[in-house]
Amino acid sequence: MKKVVIIGCGNVGLEYLKKLCMTDINVEISLIDVDEDKLEGEILDLEHSLVYRNCNISIKLGNYSDCDNADIVVITAGVPQSTKDRMSDLEKANLIVVDITNKLRDTSFSGITLVASNPMEVITELIAHYTDYPYNKVIGTGTMLDTARLKSLISKKIKVKPNDINVYVLGEHGNSQFVAWSNANIGLENLNRFLSLDEKEELADETRHMGGVIVKHKGYTSDGVASCLLELTLCVLKDLKKVYPVSNYNTTYDVYLSTPCIIGKNGIEKSINIKLTSEEEEKLEESSEVICEALDKILPKELY
Ligand code: NAD
Numbered sequence: 001m002k003k004v005v006i007i008g009c010g011n012v013g014l015e016y017l018k019k020l021c022m023t024d025i026n027v028e029i030s031l032i033d034v035d036e037d038k039l040e041g042e043i044l045d046l047e048h049s050l051v052y053r054n055c056n057i058s059i060k061l062g063n064y065s066d067c068d069n070a071d072i073v074v075i076t077a078g079v080p081q082s083t084k085d086r087m088s089d090l091e092k093a094n095l096i097v098v099d100i101t102n103k104l105r106d107t108s109f110s111g112i113t114l115v116a117s118n119p120m121e122v123i124t125e126l127i128a129h130y131t132d133y134p135y136n137k138v139i140g141t142g143t144m145l146d147t148a149r150l151k152s153l154i155s156k157k158i159k160v161k162p163n164d165i166n167v168y169v170l171g172e173h174g175n176s177q178f179v180a181w182s183n184a185n186i187g188l189e190n191l192n193r194f195l196s197l198d199e200k201e202e203l204a205d206e207t208r209h210m211g212g213v214i215v216k217h218k219g220y221t222s223d224g225v226a227s228c229l230l231e232l233t234l235c236v237l238k239d240l241k242k243v244y245p246v247s248n249y250n251t252t253y254d255v256y257l258s259t260p261c262i263i264g265k266n267g268i269e270k271s272i273n274i275k276l277t278s279e280e281e282e283k284l285e286e287s288s289e290v291i292c293e294a295l296d297k298i299l300p301k302e303l304y
Contacts, residue, residue: 008077
């Protein structure tokens, strides 16, 4: 029986929970949130939805001791989403992370931590720093969602299955993100042969602003990122060794950044060293500067 603990059960946490309940994994799921009253209702409702499924899943109102022998802790606690820049609520988000990591440190958890909370790369780094967990075991969904959004947009434009479009959004799950077009291809034919420069710029821009557009229409986003969390969960629990662009510790820039990694039972099994053009490398550096600048406000480098 696998064990997953979800910390923060709002829109994203609950969507992830529902998706996890639709898998074939035998899993015990513990839920932690400051709003336990709402959680009681969510658990009862979801339990009833499992009755007619032939699955071995249990859900309970949890506490931090459940992390002791958990395989995965998923952190989706955070500040409610808005159409503002993801960095704008960093100080509030940091207080939540301090609260959670103080409690996590009192447990003997040694599994994989998956993070969806924003501002993504900054929060992933803070969690790794406050807990002192090994870098390979603390992973953020990063630009995995932006990459899915871009693949979906390109697919609609050129009528090719999204998953057959090999392209990555890299850097920051935020405004400084960029597309590594130089490596992008379909069936090994460079994507530059399918899209003009203007089209590529439009697609990258649309991807960058997609989260804000969804929040404007429905108030929050949840499905896309919950699917990324589920996919990463499957990679870890089933040791799938799939490649996704996730928030991971970057040794060149000494900070968490979104780049492609192989994900398996040990978390980040390998960070892929992609060859970028000098212009793309500059953009990656720009992302690292944005993330370092934000981190510096919370955790000045001299205190590291
Ligand atoms: P939400 O407000 O619906 O849920 C947040 C939950 O966290 C609430 O239930 C709240 O009670 C809980 N919480 C707050 N402080 C806590 C604490 N100290 N301990 C335990 N639980 C605590 O927000 P949401 O829409 O679910 O978004 C959650 C986070 O995910 C935000 O940071 C949001 O920006 C982020 N997000 C990320 C992506 C992505 O692609 N990475 C996409 C969507 C949302």
